[in-house]
């Protein structure tokens with residue numbers, strides 16, 4: 001009887017041990033899947049999508065139609081109004097550009113025009129237009145009804161132009177002393193962004209980038225400074241409900257803005273990666 005009891009307790013211990021080992025192996029597989037394999041698949045997807053568009057130096061008419069359709073599709077004025085009413089401006093990404101432009105306008109008071117490429121909802125522009133009544137602020141974006149959707153802002157020195165900024169600048173329809181992008185350059189391919197910068201080098205006096213750095217699928221924030229001017233990293237695919245195809249989805253890149261501007265002959269006045 002005693003012997004049987006100790007045998008069955010030994011068997012129980014062995015079963016418990018096997019269960020622990022199975023759990024351990026399961027957790028290990030789970031860990032490898034979450035931390036290595038899924039991020040690896042996501043990064044491969046980012047690279048595949050980017051490879052299809054990496055040679056693009058400008059948007060095609062079809063691309064422009066897709067982006068315009070998408071921007072109109074996701075436009076939510078009530079959300080934007082509430083967000084900017086509830087959030088202190090310096091806590092918003094748009095708000096981060098204000099001290100950069102102010103610094104520039106205070107340092108060079110001969111600047112007369114500032115154009116925001118990819119303006120969308122011009123809250124920061126309206127703040128700056130109020131602070132600098134003698135400077136003209138121009139918001140540029142694809143939406144045909146851009147001025148209408150920004151009718152919350154009524155500063156006389158804040159205007160809107162609808163269209164593809166690259167076409168508008170190249171054709172001379174958009175002229176400005178300063179061009180800036182705020183959370184707009186991240187989705188632009190490396191050659192298209194360098195195309196913008198080469199046009200800025202001919203036509204602008206100053207250029208400002210206020211751009212986020214997205215984490216890659218492994219959760220790392222890659223340092224843009226290690227990238228060459230002609231090489232950008234696709235790191236994050238925005239999973240957004242949309243009728244658009246993957247080709248047009250928002251793939252966010254990390255660019256080395258400093259190297260790109262220097263390669264085009266710009267002198268860097270201020271640079272910070274935070």
Ligand SMILES: C[S@@+](CC[C@H](N)C(=O)[O-])C[C@H]1O[C@@H](n2cnc3c(N)ncnc32)[C@H](O)[C@@H]1O
Nearest residue numbers: 071094117118119120141142165182183184188
């Ligand atoms: C993420 S939104 C940012 C909007 C705004 N600057 C802000 O900070 O709230 C990016 C904007 O860039 C515009 N955009 C996208 N691709 C672009 C391109 N190739 N050239 C110029 N603008 C572009 C989009 O239409 C969109 O309004």
